Amino acid sequence: MWNERMEERIRQRVAAALWIGVALFVVLSVRLWYLAVLWGEWFRERSERNRVRVVFLETLRGNIYDRRGVCLAEDVPRFRLVFLVGSSDEELVMKRVREVLGRDIAFSLRERAPGELVLLEDLSLEDVVKIEENSERLPGVLVEAYPARKYRDGEVAASLLGYVGKVSPEELKALGKMGYRNEDRIGKSGVESFYESFLRGEEGYRRVEVDALGRVVQVLDFRSPRFRYSLQLTLDWELQRACYEALGRRNGVVLVGDPATGEILAFVSKPSFDPNLFSRGLSLKEWLDLLEQKSNPLLARPTQALYPPGSLFKILIALAALEEQVVTSRESFFCPGYLEYGNRKYFCWKRGGHGRVTFEEAIAESCNVVFYTLGLRLGPERIARYARMFGFGQDAHLDLSGVKTGFFPTPEWKRETLKEAWYPGDTMNLSIGQGYLLVTPLEMYLLLCAVANRGKVYDPHVLWRVLDEDGRVVKEVKPSLRRTIALRSQTWDTVIRGMEKVVTQGTGFNCRGLPVRLAAKTGTAQNPHGKEHSWFGGFFPSDRPKFVFLVLVEHGGDGSGEATLVARKVIEWILQNRGA
Amino acid sequence: MMRREHFFVLVTLCLCVLGVIAVYSVDPLRDEGFGPKSFFGRQILWNAVGWALFLLFRFSDFQWLFRRSWLWYLLSVLSLGAVLVFGESDETGARRWLFSRSVQPSEFAKLALLFFLSSYLSTNRDELDFWSLLVKSAFFVAVPTLLVFLQPDLGTALVLGVLWFGALFLGGWHRRKLGLLLGLVAGLSPLSWFIMKDYQRKRILAFLDPWQDPLGSGYNVVQSQIAIGSGGFLGQGWLSGKQTQLRFLPARYTDFIFAAFCEQFGFVGGMVLLTLFILFFWIVLEAAQRVGNLEERFFASLFGILFLFQVGINVGMNLGIAPVTGIPLPFVSYGGSSLLVHLAGAGMIARLIWRTEQEERERWI
Numbered sequence A: 001m002w003n004e005r006m007e008e009r010i011r012q013r014v015a016a017a018l019w020i021g022v023a024l025f026v027v028l029s030v031r032l033w034y035l036a037v038l039w040g041e042w043f044r045e046r047s048e049r050n051r052v053r054v055v056f057l058e059t060l061r062g063n064i065y066d067r068r069g070v071c072l073a074e075d076v077p078r079f080r081l082v083f084l085v086g087s088s089d090e091e092l093v094m095k096r097v098r099e100v101l102g103r104d105i106a107f108s109l110r111e112r113a114p115g116e117l118v119l120l121e122d123l124s125l126e127d128v129v130k131i132e133e134n135s136e137r138l139p140g141v142l143v144e145a146y147p148a149r150k151y152r153d154g155e156v157a158a159s160l161l162g163y164v165g166k167v168s169p170e171e172l173k174a175l176g177k178m179g180y181r182n183e184d185r186i187g188k189s190g191v192e193s194f195y196e197s198f199l200r201g202e203e204g205y206r207r208v209e210v211d212a213l214g215r216v217v218q219v220l221d222f223r224s225p226r227f228r229y230s231l232q233l234t235l236d237w238e239l240q241r242a243c244y245e246a247l248g249r250r251n252g253v254v255l256v257g258d259p260a261t262g263e264i265l266a267f268v269s270k271p272s273f274d275p276n277l278f279s280r281g282l283s284l285k286e287w288l289d290l291l292e293q294k295s296n297p298l299l300a301r302p303t304q305a306l307y308p309p310g311s312l313f314k315i316l317i318a319l320a321a322l323e324e325q326v327v328t329s330r331e332s333f334f335c336p337g338y339l340e341y342g343n344r345k346y347f348c349w350k351r352g353g354h355g356r357v358t359f360e361e362a363i364a365e366s367c368n369v370v371f372y373t374l375g376l377r378l379g380p381e382r383i384a385r386y387a388r389m390f391g392f393g394q395d396a397h398l399d400l401s402g403v404k405t406g407f408f409p410t411p412e413w414k415r416e417t418l419k420e421a422w423y424p425g426d427t428m429n430l431s432i433g434q435g436y437l438l439v440t441p442l443e444m445y446l447l448l449c450a451v452a453n454r455g456k457v458y459d460p461h462v463l464w465r466v467l468d469e470d471g472r473v474v475k476e477v478k479p480s481l482r483r484t485i486a487l488r489s490q491t492w493d494t495v496i497r498g499m500e501k502v503v504t505q506g507t508g509f510n511c512r513g514l515p516v517r518l519a520a521k522t523g524t525a526q527n528p529h530g531k532e533h534s535w536f537g538g539f540f541p542s543d544r545p546k547f548v549f550l551v552l553v554e555h556g557g558d559g560s561g562e563a564t565l566v567a568r569k570v571i572e573w574i575l576q577n578r579g580a
Numbered sequence B: 001m002m003r004r005e006h007f008f009v010l011v012t013l014c015l016c017v018l019g020v021i022a023v024y025s026v027d028p029l030r031d032e033g034f035g036p037k038s039f040f041g042r043q044i045l046w047n048a049v050g051w052a053l054f055l056l057f058r059f060s061d062f063q064w065l066f067r068r069s070w071l072w073y074l075l076s077v078l079s080l081g082a083v084l085v086f087g088e089s090d091e092t093g094a095r096r097w098l099f100s101r102s103v104q105p106s107e108f109a110k111l112a113l114l115f116f117l118s119s120y121l122s123t124n125r126d127e128l129d130f131w132s133l134l135v136k137s138a139f140f141v142a143v144p145t146l147l148v149f150l151q152p153d154l155g156t157a158l159v160l161g162v163l164w165f166g167a168l169f170l171g172g173w174h175r176r177k178l179g180l181l182l183g184l185v186a187g188l189s190p191l192s193w194f195i196m197k198d199y200q201r202k203r204i205l206a207f208l209d210p211w212q213d214p215l216g217s218g219y220n221v222v223q224s225q226i227a228i229g230s231g232g233f234l235g236q237g238w239l240s241g242k243q244t245q246l247r248f249l250p251a252r253y254t255d256f257i258f259a260a261f262c263e264q265f266g267f268v269g270g271m272v273l274l275t276l277f278i279l280f281f282w283i284v285l286e287a288a289q290r291v292g293n294l295e296e297r298f299f300a301s302l303f304g305i306l307f308l309f310q311v312g313i314n315v316g317m318n319l320g321i322a323p324v325t326g327i328p329l330p331f332v333s334y335g336g337s338s339l340l341v342h343l344a345g346a347g348m349i350a351r352l353i354w355r356t357e358q359e360e361r362e363r364w365i
C-alpha cells in the first residue's frame, strides 16, 4: 500500500545508495593507491621485462699465435639470416628470401632465442649484399654477424690446437654457473679446451624494445662481444709444417722441443682432421664419418695413444745398468742371435747374431741379447725403480687436455691383476720395450729430454705467453724444472756416446752424414695388428743439445726404416732454417 | 554560487574530454590525423551526437518517454532478438551488433529498461513490497537479460540484472525480502559454473589468481595491473606509457581504458577520474532525492545505480578486484552506443535538476 512510510523508506534507500557509492569510491581509491604507489616500483620492473628483450651475442675467442707471431686460430665474421617472429608473415618472408637469393633454400628455422628464428647460417658475402639491398622487401629479416673459428691450414696442427663446438647439454649443466649459454662455443680439445678460460671472451648483447606482438620497436643498447686474452704458443709454425710434410702419407707422430726449457716446438699427429669443419657445424653424417674412421683422426697421438716403446726403451735399461754398475762401458758381450734361458730361446732381432760387441756397440746395434742380459742382471724391481725416476707410468704433464699416461708393468701388478707370477721372460721382454709396457710418445720424448739434459727434466709446455687485448704480455710461462735425475756423469756420457754411434755406425744409418753431432736411438714396436711401428728419437747437437725430436711412424717397419727417413728430413730442415 | 545543474554539466563534460584524451592516447591510427577512420575522431563525432541528444532532452519535456515505456521495452526485446538472428559477431565470436557493427542494442536496452522499470513500479506503487509484483517485474527483466546473455554478453546481462535488483532496493522492498533474494542468488551462483562457457570459467579462475597463468587466461588482468602499477604516482606522461604504446595492454580503448589512463597520468590521474565519477553519481542521486515525482525519482536513482555499477565493475576489473566482464567505462571508453545512451540519460538528469531548482525557487517566492 502506498503511504507516507513507504515514501520515507524510498528516500532512505536513495540515501543508502549514496553511501554505498562513497564506500565503493574509497575501496577503489585504496586499491589504486596500493597498485600505483605502494607497488609501483615492482610493476614498473614487470613492465620493463615485458618490453625489453635481451639477445646475447656470442663471445669472441682470443687468437692463438705461434712463437713467431703467426696467427694459427682466429675468429672471423660469418653471417646468418635471423627472422624476428611476429614482425611479418613468416611464409611470405621465406618466399621472398628465396626470390632475392634466386635459388631454392631449405631454411633451418632454428629458434635461437624466444622470438628469433635463424633462417640461414653461413651466408656468402654475395648473399649478404643481396639481402641488404632488398631489406625493404624483407621486414623482420636481419643479417647478423657471428664469429666462427678459423684455423690456418687446419690439418697441420689440429690435434694440438683442438677445435671448438657448441656447448653440449652436459657441459652446460656443469658450466651454466660460469655464464655459458645454450648457443655458446667452447673448446673441445687441445689448447682450445685446456686454455678455455683465457680464450673465452666476454659476451655481448643487444637489448631491444619489443611490442606486445614481439615486433622490435627500437634497439636500446648494444655491446659488442670482446675477447680478453690471446695466446702465444711455443710452437714454431714453419717447423710444425715441415714436420707434418715430412711425415708425408704416413701416419704417426713428430715431436720437437727444446730440452733446456721444456718448450714444445712441433707437435704433429697424423692422420689429422680439419677443425674448420667444426666451426661451420658438422652434419651428423660428417661427425659419424670422423668417429668411424679406423685410423681415428681425432686422437691426439702424441699424448693420447699408447704404444710399446720397443728398442727406444733400451736407453733406460742402459742408464740403469750403468748406474747400478751391473755393467761397465768396457764390457764386451757375445751375441749368437739368441739367448737361451731356462729351456727357451730368446732371439735377437738379427737372427745371425751380432757376434762380439762392446756395450756402446750394443746400443748402436740395438742388440737384444745384450739387453736381455742386462735386464736379467737388474731384475724387474730395479728396472721399475728407474722407470719411476724417469716418470714412466706417472702423470705425464702437458698443457693440453686429455693427456694420457702409459702403463708400466711390475711383478706386483702382474700378481694382483693377472694372478700370475712374474717370469724372467717378462723381464727380458721389458728390457727391450716389449710385453706389457705401453707408453705415450710424450713419455718417450721426456726420456730423451732427460738424457739430452743429463737428468734435468723441464715441464713440457705449449703455452709461451698470454697477451691481453692490446697485445701486452700479462703472463709468461717460465721453464719449470720437473725433476732432476741424479746419475753419475759417466753414465750419461756412455749412453750418449752409444746413441751417437747409433747414427754413425748403427741402426740409424739413414741419418748418417748430417753436419751435426746427433745422438739418437731407433725402435721397433711389435704390433699385433699389423706391421711394426717404427720409432726414432734423439737430440742434437749432442754435446750441447738444442733440439730433442721424436718420430713415430705407425706400421713403419723396423726402426732403421721409415722413422729415420722422416727424422732426417726434419733435422735437415732445422739445420737449414733454424741453425743448430 | 554555481548552480547545481552547471556543476553537473561541467563534471559530465570533463569526463567526456578525458575520455577523448584517453582514446586519443591509445589510438593506433592517430598518426594519420583526425579522420573518420581514427578512433579518437569517431569518439569526437559520437560526442557531438551525444551532446546534441543531451541538449535535446535538457530542453524538451521527456514525460512522453515514460508514457510509452512499454513500447521501448518491446522495441529493445525485438532488437535484441534481431541481434541473435541477424547480428554480426565481433572478434570473440559474440553477436552484439546490428547495422554493420554500428549499433549495439544491448546498450539501448539499458535505457529502455530504466524507463520501463521506473514507470512500471511507480504505476503499481500500491503493490510495492508485494511478492506478486516482484515476480512479474522479474519476468519482464528476465526476457531481455536472457537475450543479452545468449549473445553472449555476460557483462551487460549482469548490468540488467543489477538494474532490477536496484529497482527493488530503491522501491522500498523489505530488507528481509532483499536478503532472501541475495541469499538465493549467492546460493545458486555456484551452479552457474556448469552453464558457463569455458572462456568464462577461465576468466573467473584468472580473476582469483591471475599470476598463475600471466601469459594465458590471466593476461588481461596482469597487463592491466602492470600498466596501472608502472604509472606510479604521477604517471609516465601523456602518450608515453610503455604498456599502452607497445600494446601489451589488451582492449585498450574499451574495457581497459582506465588502466591506459592511469599508466599515463598515474595515481593522481586515476583519482581525478574516480572523483569525477563519484561527483556525477552524487549529483544524480541528490537530484533523485529532490525530485517530487516518484517515477522520475526511480528513474534518476536507477540511472545513478546503473552508472555506479558499471564504473565499479570496470574500474574494479582494471584494478584486479573484479572479474573481467566486458563492461565499458561510461563516458570514457571508446564506443558510440554507450556514449549516446549515457549522454542522453545525463541530459534528462540535467533537466530534472534544472526543474527542481526552478520549483524550489518558485516555492521560495
Ligand SMILES: [Zn+2]
Pocket: A335, A337, A348, A349, A350, A353, A354, A355, A366, A367, A368, A369, A370
Ligand atoms: Zn744381437
